[in-house]
Amino acid sequence: MSQVLLHHCLGFADRVEEAVLELGATHGSLAALPARCAAFREACESIASNRGLQRLTIAFIGPRNAGKTTLLGQLLTDSAVRAQLPRGVEHAGSTRRLLWVGPESPADLDARAEQWIPCEAAALPDLGVPCQLVDVPGFDDRDPDVRIAANRALDSALVKVLVVEQRQLEAFAVQEHLSASDGSLVLPVVNQAGGVDAAETVAFATALKVAVPAARVLAPLVVPDFERRDADEAAVLERAGERLTAVLREALTDQGTGGAWAVALAQPQLQARLARFRNEVRRTAQTALPATSEALSELETALRELPEKAFGDLLGNPRALEFAIRGRLRSRLLHHTPLLFFPWRLTLGIANLVWGALDRLPLMLLGSLPSWASAGMAAVRNLRQSRSLQAATTEGLRTETEELAEALVRPRLRRFEQSLRADLRQTRDESRKPVATHDLRIEGLGLLQSRSVAVFREALERHAPGRLAAMLAGLPGVLIFWGLFIWPLIAVYQDYLRASLGVWQQATEATRLFPADLGGLLLSAALLAWAPMAAWLVLSVGWLSRSDRARRCVEQIQAGRHQAVKELLAEGLLSLESTHRRQMACRSLLLGDTAGN
Numbered sequence: 001m002s003q004v005l006l007h008h009c010l011g012f013a014d015r016v017e018e019a020v021l022e023l024g025a026t027h028g029s030l031a032a033l034p035a036r037c038a039a040f041r042e043a044c045e046s047i048a049s050n051r052g053l054q055r056l057t058i059a060f061i062g063p064r065n066a067g068k069t070t071l072l073g074q075l076l077t078d079s080a081v082r083a084q085l086p087r088g089v090e091h092a093g094s095t096r097r098l099l100w101v102g103p104e105s106p107a108d109l110d111a112r113a114e115q116w117i118p119c120e121a122a123a124l125p126d127l128g129v130p131c132q133l134v135d136v137p138g139f140d141d142r143d144p145d146v147r148i149a150a151n152r153a154l155d156s157a158l159v160k161v162l163v164v165e166q167r168q169l170e171a172f173a174v175q176e177h178l179s180a181s182d183g184s185l186v187l188p189v190v191n192q193a194g195g196v197d198a199a200e201t202v203a204f205a206t207a208l209k210v211a212v213p214a215a216r217v218l219a220p221l222v223v224p225d226f227e228r229r230d231a232d233e234a235a236v237l238e239r240a241g242e243r244l245t246a247v248l249r250e251a252l253t254d255q256g257t258g259g260a261w262a263v264a265l266a267q268p269q270l271q272a273r274l275a276r277f278r279n280e281v282r283r284t285a286q287t288a289l290p291a292t293s294e295a296l297s298e299l300e301t302a303l304r305e306l307p308e309k310a311f312g313d314l315l316g317n318p319r320a321l322e323f324a325i326r327g328r329l330r331s332r333l334l335h336h337t338p339l340l341f342f343p344w345r346l347t348l349g350i351a352n353l354v355w356g357a358l359d360r361l362p363l364m365l366l367g368s369l370p371s372w373a374s375a376g377m378a379a380v381r382n383l384r385q386s387r388s389l390q391a392a393t394t395e396g397l398r399t400e401t402e403e404l405a406e407a408l409v410r411p412r413l414r415r416f417e418q419s420l421r422a423d424l425r426q427t428r429d430e431s432r433k434p435v436a437t438h439d440l441r442i443e444g445l446g447l448l449q450s451r452s453v454a455v456f457r458e459a460l461e462r463h464a465p466g467r468l469a470a471m472l473a474g475l476p477g478v479l480i481f482w483g484l485f486i487w488p489l490i491a492v493y494q495d496y497l498r499a500s501l502g503v504w505q506q507a508t509e510a511t512r513l514f515p516a517d518l519g520g521l522l523l524s525a526a527l528l529a530w531a532p533m534a535a536w537l538v539l540s541v542g543w544l545s546r547s548d549r550a551r552r553c554v555e556q557i558q559a560g561r562h563q564a565v566k567e568l569l570a571e572g573l574l575s576l577e578s579t580h581r582r583q584m585a586c587r588s589l590l591l592g593d594t595a596g597n
Contacts, residue, residue, distance in 0.1 A: 005270045006048040012274065012588075013037040013044075016281055019585035023424060030288045030589075033281065040277045046155035047269050050262060052107030055130040058248070059157030061150075061178075067191040068163045069099075069135050071223070074241025076101065076133075078123035085117070085135070098149050102132030106156070113149035125245045127252050158265035159185045159248070162208070166193045182212040183272030185265060187247060188220040214272040218251055278592035285589035291419035293590050299412040299583070300591070303576045304569075306408055321557070322550045327352070329464050329545040329553075336470035344477040347530070347537060413578070420582060444574035448565065455560035463553040465544045473540040477533045485529035488521060 017034050025031050050057055060068040073082045081101065098114040100106055102124065105116040124131055134157060136150045154160070160181055178186065188208060190201060201220045209217050223240045286293050330352045337345045465473070568574035578584070 003048065005267055005274075006044055009044040009270055009274045009277075010041055012278070013041045015588045019588040022581055022585040023420070023589075025288070025424065028288055029284045033284060033589075036277075036280070040273070043151075043155045044270060044273060046152060047158075047266050047273065049107075049156070050158065050266075051152075051156040053102070053104060053132055053156075055102060055104070055132040056127070056159065056252070056262070056265070057132050057134055057153075057157040058159045058161060059134045059136050059153055060161045060163060061136045061154065062163040063165075064137070066163045066165050067223075068161075070237065071161070071163055071189065071191065071240060071244065072101070072133055072135050074237050075125040075245060076119065076123055078119060081117060081119045081123060097146070098137065098153050099135040100132065101134070104132070106132075110149055113146055114153075125248070127245065127249045129252055154181050157181075157184070158262070158269065159187070159252075161187045161189060161244070161248075163189045163191050164204075165191050178208065178212050178215075181215070181269070182276065183214040183268035183270070184212075185216045185218070185251060186212065187218045187244075187251070189244070190220055190222045193222045193224055212272075214268055214275075216251075216268070218247065221247055281589060282592045285586075289420070289423040289586070289590065292416065292423045292586055295412070295416040295419040296583070296586050296590055299409070299416050299578070302408050302412050303578065306576050322547065322554050325460070325550040325553050325557075326545045326547070328460055329550060330541055332460065332464035333470050333473070333541060333544055336465065336467045337474050338471075341474045341478050343481060343530070344474045344533065344537070347477075347534060348474075348541070351534075351537060351541065409578075413580075413583075416583065416586075420586065441577050441579045442575075443577065444568055448568055448574055451564040451568070452561055455564060456557055459553050459556040459560065462556065463549055469544055473537075473544060477536050477540070480536055481529045481533040483529075484532065485525050488525035492518065492521065 017037050020030055020033050060072045062068050069085050073085050076082045100116045101119045103119065103121050109116060134153050136153050137146050186208065188205060205217060205220050221243060224236055334348050334352055337348060339345060565574060
């Protein structure tokens with residue numbers, strides 16, 4: 001996990017450098033960011049690699065002459081190694097270089113500011129994990145080489161033992177020094193305490209937790225003043241070493257075995273380091289690009305709101321959608337009507353086609369040309385709306401999104417470019433071309449479209465007439481038609497059978513008994529039977545596709561669409577982003593964007 005996080009940290013540093021290069025910032029605070037990126041990258045690599053050591057690095061840190069070296073020596077069982085440690089209260093006896101104590105030398109040892117004292121593993125404290133100790137010079141040391149080496153040691157040390165004398169408990173510099181080591185395991189040690197009270201110790205620990213909120217700060221360890229005349233210095237220091245070893249061992253028992261401790265201890269430090277660097281980059285960029293920061297904020301807001309707005313406007317305004325839904329309700333009624341319901345089903349199909357001009361049908365049958373034209377225009381309109389609705393439910397989202405992007409995002413993109421040029425003091429010729437809508441990338445559009453279709457179909461299935469409704473509406477219409485049309489038909493067949501029998505019996509003038517003017521009779525009978533059936537069709541279909549039913553269907557569709565888009569936005573599956581290079585660069589700087597684009 002720490003390697004993944006390290007890759008994330010290094011990737012952010014790379015994006016910051018690329019952003020500065022993309023914006024062409026050659027002066028001011030932005031131009032200094034690449035150097036800060038290099039330092040951040042080196043610190044992260046040092047944390048993750050532990051300076052190439054396969055052992056846990058424990059750093060003894062604190063101000064000069066606080067007794068760091070003395071306490072470190074109490075953890076060593078080899079007196080020869082302990083004798084090599086500088087010790088003393090005067091400046092000449094204090095540690096002037098980093099002292100690494102362990103079986104192996106750290107990588108890239110700087111001989112000018114670092115020294116390695118070989119020590120067998122058996123002489124090091126038994127903490128449950130292999131360890132290496134490092135004595136860091138006082139962080140208030142003014143030597144720049146020493147300070148640089150100390151910072152490198154702090155980056156690689158996953159555990160810090162902060163040694164502070166009682167008189168230094170309220171020193172603000174201690175907290176300031178630790179802020180660069182946030183996320184690590186910190187053990188405060190109050191050294192040479194001459195009767196320190198519990199409240200003062202608790203206040204010190206609380207101040208440390210405020211200074212390093214991501215760190216794991218242990219309870220302070222108090223070491224009595226061993227330099228008093230009545231104190232047994234050897235006994236006090238021996239006891240301090242035992243307690244220090246016990247506390248560290250207990251703190252490290254839950255960090256895992258094998259190499260798991262390195263991951264468990266390095267990950268919080270990398271996270272804290274990345275958070276601090278992101279804030280540093282963001283503050284620097286906001287100071288250097290104030291107008292761009294405001295314009296980018298407006299642009300990001302538009303990009304967040306656009307998918308939901310596009311989804312809400314997917315099928316047009318509610319009134320047009322309601323009219324189209326009523327056509328779909330009639331189509332579903334036709335779909336559920338059995339084929340045996342003749343001529344009800346045929347009439348229903350024609351009615352669906354010319355709905356809105358049904359009053360013209362009787363005149364059409366009489367040959368009225370205006371009625372034919374009116375019905376034809378109604379049919380064309382209905383077909384067009386049906387196709388428009390079909391296209392909207394299957395392909396309309398992309399078109400709507402692109403149109404809204406053109407209307408809502410383009411002005412903000414233009415303002416963003418103008419603000420960026422003003423902050424960088426660039427002319428139009430020096431900057432890139434303005435952002436166009438083809439620089440927009442819509443993520444999750446296919447998933448959103450499929451959910452939209454599912455919501456539409458679900459609402460239509462719930463509110464559309466079912467098979468039972470189709471049967472209850474169609475059966476009376478069929479009975480009305482055949483109840484009126486069957487009698488002339490029976491009479492015609494009776495005459496036909498009577499005439500056929502006469503021909504069979506060779507009756508005189510039997511042929512005259514066959515029905516005459518059969519076409520006119522059947523047409524008249526069909527019209528007389530069709531008219532009441534058509535009236536029942538208009539009433540029943542109008543009831544089954546009434547406005548309130550279509551309105552409820554529209555409300556369910558809209559509610560389902562908005563719920564779907566909110567879920568996709570919350571899950572991060574739906575987003576609208578600009579892929580323009582200059583905007584992506586500003587995102588990395590002003591928003592601390594750590595995600596790769």
